[in-house]
Amino acid sequence: MYPSDPGYAPSFDTRLAQAETLCQERGVRLTDLRRRVLEIIWSHPKPMGAYAILDVLRGDGRQGAPPTVYRALDFLLEQGLIHRLASLNVYAGCCQPGSRHGGQFLICRDCGQVNEMNSPAVENLLCAEAAAHCFEVLTQMVEVLGRCPDCQRGTSSDVG
Ligand SMILES: [Zn+2]
Ligand SMILES: [Zn+2]
Structure with a gap:
């Protein structure tokens, strides 16, 4: 029930490609920023808060402001690519984004x-x-x- 092997997850590229396909099928755009936010969440071993994500974006050299990040997060939530854990106010990548x-x-x-x-x-x-x-x-x-x-x-x- 608790997979101890982190290698069970599909590879990063596979998941990103899957996300791209899902968005295409739904007629929504996985813009560069949304994609990057998704990447950041997935590549982090633990769920992240919006400000930690913003920090990484700024490290990329992007002009990030909180509303921009929240909009990207809202989009990813709407598409079921990530989840928001209310108790910690952090975001985690979804392991089965294809199904609601x-x-x-x-x-x-x-x-x-x-x-x-x-x-x-x-x-x-x-x-x-x-x-x-x-x-x-x-x-x-x-x-x-x-x-x-x-x-x-x-x-x-x-x-x-
Ligand atoms: Zn622990
Ligand atoms: Zn999920």
Whole structure:
């Protein structure tokens, strides 16, 4: 359930190409800036806040202002290429951008690493429970706070 091997993810280029194709199919434009923001989020091992993204953009030599970054992030969120984790106010790349989903997120309290699960069983159960309360579910995102395997073992290389 918690893939310990980071190599399971498709390569960077494959994912970018996939994002390009998705945008093309939907008739929306993955502009240079949007693409770069997506790249930054994907290449970072942990979810990032908007200002950290802005810092990287400025390091690129771009004239970035917060609204520009937020617009790019909104676009990527709308297209389901990234998720916003409300509890930490950070953005994480989606591991299954092709399909619409809420997702369940295992967030490590200690190192900030996030693991996205898309368990249909959890989603269905939540929908069923909500329906029992006559509640119409529009989207569901589950954020679970805990400790990742590395932090449990005390071997996390990163304390940030
Ligand atoms: Zn996702
Ligand atoms: Zn951790």
